[in-house]
Amino acid sequence: MTAATLVAGVDSSTQSTKVEVRDLVTGAVVASGSAPHPVVTPPCSEQDPRSWFAAFEAAWAQAGSPQVAAISVGGQQHGMVVLDADDQPVCRAKLWNDTESSDDAAWLIDQLGSPATWADAVGSVPVAAFTITKLSWLHRTHPDAWRRLARVVLPHDYLTHRLTGGFTTDRGDASGTGYWSPATESYRWDLLDLVDADVAWPEVVPEVLGSMDRAGLWNGAVVAPGSGDNMAAALGVGLGPGDAVMSFGTSGAVFATSSTPAADPSGAVAGFADATGRYLPLVCTSNATKVLDAVRRLLGVDHAEFDDLALAAEPGGPIVLPYFDGERTPYRPEATGMIDGMRTDVSRAQFARAAVDGVVCGLLDGLDALQAHAALDGRLVLVGGGAKSRAVQRVVAGLTAMDVVVSDAEQAVATGAAVQAAAVLEQCDHRAIQQRWGLGEGTVISGVDGGDVRLRYATLRDR
Ligand SMILES: Nc1ncnc2c1ncn2[C@@H]1O[C@H](COP(=O)(O)OP(=O)(O)O)[C@@H](O)[C@H]1O
């Protein structure tokens, strides 16, 4: 009997690296592993990129260090990895949720004249998350580090580089830099020149690969282009027209596929590209599972007890505005969280529920904004670590008219990266792999009554 051909997907996200090894033919998960990343807390949110590769090696060893035919990396979007002429990090990587470059975002918007001009140029209005604002911050605050800059890459590009030795990216992740246009599929050198016109930018940024291109080889395995974690999750859940994904990780994200690039001058919807040649309009909030973790810690309970509490809450409890780590949508980088409606008879259950309600209401606002950029008449698919929460699942289902399912792909990002690895290996359409592996299924969730919580949340949000 010949050994099965294997492919691997990697999710290098904010809190950890996960790897998933699948049988190329059946899609069965044959091994997996995970390893944590250093804990970060905005406004300064930085990690040593080398710690991501160490986490990948640990997760890979946990999965049994298998021989695979192809591998692909999905990574936390945006951020900034700056390397010197010897390909070593010049400084720690700034992550998507670092808000120290918020003044730079405002300055860059002024340079082009308006948010709408940015949305037309690159599909998105720059916020502190975007790489271009972090480059401006480094240029402005760390001239010594700036002089050593030889390359700027994204987290998934760095890991792909550690596998292949080359410098590549893909259209999905490139679309979160603020200097690559999904509409024209090209870098905007003029925008990078706003930061520093003396840098030879074409030598500094990676080549943008097509969705079927190979980035190189690693131990004999084909390395696929990889992508941003949300682009990979779209592949992992087999996201089709009419459906949307709601992701509960460190960030909250809600996104859908589209055949046309989005350009939202309000900045709420980011007009990203996806990993297949289409587009992925997306709304991202900065505060999802860390808010639930913080309130759970204060209540002194585990995940299951927290869910029991939140689902048992009496109506009329407080409202939590969950901007614990600053907020990106709506854009309030300096914000902190707020609790409204506290009374002496508040219960622990009501406090737990208020945290869930707050996180979910922020993402439902995002879903409303997304409706203008994609016809959403299908399912809302929940993914990410927080999607395991029964309270999160049932509160979402109670507050939206869409059919809510929890994806069967337990690690949607790693699964999507494995789909990409398989598609690039076989040079076939992603959908063929998704269908062969039976992806796209999920468990249907019934909702709990949310009452008037969205109205109360909106009142506090806009106060
Ligand atoms: N059963 C659960 N209920 C609620 N939250 C959970 C559960 N299991 C894990 N989490 C949370 O999920 C988060 C990690 O999810 P993940 O999607 O891996 O995040 P990231 O992509 O930001 O690294 C952690 O904050 C963790 O506490």
Ligand SMILES: O=C(CO)[C@@H](O)[C@H](O)COP(=O)(O)O
């Ligand atoms: O910035 C975004 C999306 O634009 C985030 O969604 C990051 O991609 C990080 O994701 P998680 O690690 O929280 O899943």
